[in-house]
Amino acid sequence: MIRGLYTSATGLLAAQTQSEVVGDNVVNLKTSGYKEQTASNISFPSMLIQRMGGNEASEVVEVGEMGRGVGVDRLAMSNVQGSLETTDINTDLALTSPGYFVVQTPGGERYTRNGHFQLDGDGMLRTADGYSLQGEAGPIGPLSSEFSVSADGTIMDQGQRVDQIRVVEIPVDALQREGQSLYIANQPVQAAVGAVRQGAVEASNVDLAGQMIQMMTVMKAYEANQKIIQTQDEMLGKAVNEVGKI
Template structure:
């Protein structure tokens, strides 16, 4: 019975939906996390009686066809790149992006990744690095015994060095944006890589040319809305149960049909 296979695709789709929702909830406190949503499409139809076909030699047209659906398929888990809430932390190297853009990180193999996680620190040479020790681009090194670290809204980094009262500008933290942010490939550790779908990275400066600004001593929280996720979880669970009911009903119908021939 075709309903068995159709309902099975529905159960598989809702199982994936629950997985996506659970990942969103698990990352509700992950800095810079962007939530995902499962997107579905119906499968190909078996056109038993095509709508619009000629019904007779007199040219009458069939007004309503008979189309048997094959179920559902998952077509993607698009990431919602909306702005998360900014939360004050007090950390001098905690930076939140308010608006468009990603921080650019250089990996150990020389390639670049991108992140909205502005939790930075310094390594043993004074370079500003992320939590995995990879340097922020362009590379900025804080002098030893410096104080008064300030990062402006435009990303300009300045400190006061020992024996001086005048702030010294060390460099400017850049930002990178993409035509299609949802086309970025997540690789874990709050990092993304560019893909043909995202478009080429466009480097720029904060607070100019459509880029967002930087907020020192703040971090961007995940854009996960807990109430919405719980509501979606309940809906996915109910949809899974309904598909399971269909399989149970189809099985009972098959048993009844089989019993007629005994």
């Protein structure tokens, strides 16, 4: 019975983690370039239950297997491309192909599909957090407000070729999220030929209806485990207060 309490508790913890992931997805519904995440559960190894004493005192009778609960195995990211939203803002860029923009942060290179960039006071193209967008030759800039970006990522400004936006390809399972739309790669990245659209951004790929269904499923699982814990607690109370008197 005590084991049952622990098993139900693992179910509560797994449901809580899943609800946090769903909540994070919903919060980032309007975050450009955000990729939906899902939490997958894994069962703990089952335990073989045996009963001592069958027809003979020394006989061992196999009762069967008993589950030991569940846990969250890992977070998986959906790499489905979000819809493109036209903004007509010169510094907004969207990737219409697989791959990621490269930005330089104090902690090193990071990767993103959030194309909300802006020009700083020195004409350098940066993210909203101040991280510089990287080209083949390094940080991109200085640029005038009239720069243009071709479909292959080539940047032209005042009739001169400035640089080409650096795009890399990374397997989705090699990405680790940092913040809302930045990622770290846990393996070497490969250069990719990116297709860039200026004056647009990629929207979040979160499916709101799907997240609402997932949230209801998680809530039902949480409530079911709560009910089981309450039932087992009542049974323990009777075992202690009533059966113990006999």
